[in-house]
Amino acid sequence: DNDTHLLFAVKIFPCEEYSSWKNESQIFTDASLKHESVLQFLTAEDRESGPRKEYWIITAYHSRGNLKDYLSRHILSWMDLQKMASSLVNGVAHLHSDYTACGRPKIPIAHRDIKSSNVLVKSEWECVICDFGIALKLDPSLTADDFANSGQVGTARYMAPEVLESRVNLEDLESFKQMDVYSMALVLWEMASRCEVVGEVKSYELPFGSKVQEQPCVDTMRDIVLHGRGRPEIPCNWLVHQGMHFLCDTITECWDHDPEARLTAHCVAERINFKSRLLTPSYLLNQTNEAIL
Known part of the structure; x- marks a missing residue:
């Protein structure tokens, strides 16, 4: 939108939330985050x-609002879903990366609260990640004690099994990225649930929506995700469409119970970006023409 560049949003923190403002400001002022x-x-x-x-934190304004509200009001085409999914995973991959797109070294960042209400919908069905109040710079100079003091964080509905169990390996910085990948998988599932290629599109629901209250507590999610090994349902009719089948396989690998078995955000971005190119009409047309020749 043209107005995106003219309007700005102000996020106001009361004095009780000074630490969250300070953390988000420090994350945002790092030029490599761009x-x-x-x-x-x-x-x-x-x-x-x-x-x-x-x-105050002042940012660009996106009139379409957050992804949670957007999905509750809109059904996505396959092309919309590809664009949204690609932009989300590219954003997470950038946060987790040791380098900027230009190849300059950067300190990786774990978001630690990825959920559909912390993703904004930009123009042309692209997403931007927001809310870095509890994000963590994965600085190799920090110790396991430093990370332990950063607290048990996130939103219970989107917490990975190892977070619910309080068994995160603080010695390994990859652990923090693996938690984000689990949460990202739930957001990808939310997008997929509202895509017209699944057949009948049901009313929008948050992950585990029918099983828990609107704001489930950690104990409830521990019973479902950790002890019951529960995950949001992927119905059979989602798998009929070739691209959706591929996306669902990727989602399943991202919310694996074993953190080390999950795909990295970088790998997911490469997969989705490659598959998007394969399934574009122009690519398929070229393939057909080559076959005819």
Whole structure:
């Protein structure tokens, strides 16, 4: 949208949430965070509001709102789904990467609260990741104690099994990325559930929506995900479409119970970007023409 570049959004933190504002500001002010699938940061400042102090983060504004609300109102075509999924995984892959797109070294970042309400819908059905209040820079100079002090975080519905069990390997920085990949898989499932190629598209539901309350607690999710090994359902009719079958296989590998068995965000991005090119009409037409020749 043309207005995207003219309008901005202000996120206001009360003084009680100073630490979250400080963390998000520090993450955002790192120039290497810039990416087309990460919310564009403009500035951070503190403001006096009467007797109370407020903390502001000012970013680009996206009128379509967050992905959760968008999916509740819209059904996606296969092309829409490909664009949205690709932009999401490209964003997560960028956060996790040791390098920027230009090849400059960067410190990887674990988001730690990936969910559909922390993803905004940009123009042309592309997504940007937002809300870095509990994100963590995976700086190799930090110790396991530093990471342990960063706290048990995230939203219970999207927590990986090892987080629910409090058995995260703090010695290995990859552990933090593996948690993000699990959460990302649930968001990809949400997108897939609203795509017209699955046949009858049901009303939008959050992951595990029919099994839990609107804001399930950690104990509830521990019973379902950890002890019951439950995951959102992938019905058989989703697998009839070749591209959707491929996406569902990828999702399943991303929410594996074993963190080390999960795909990396970089691998998922390569898979989805490659498959998107394979399934474009122009590619298929060229293949058909070559076959005829």
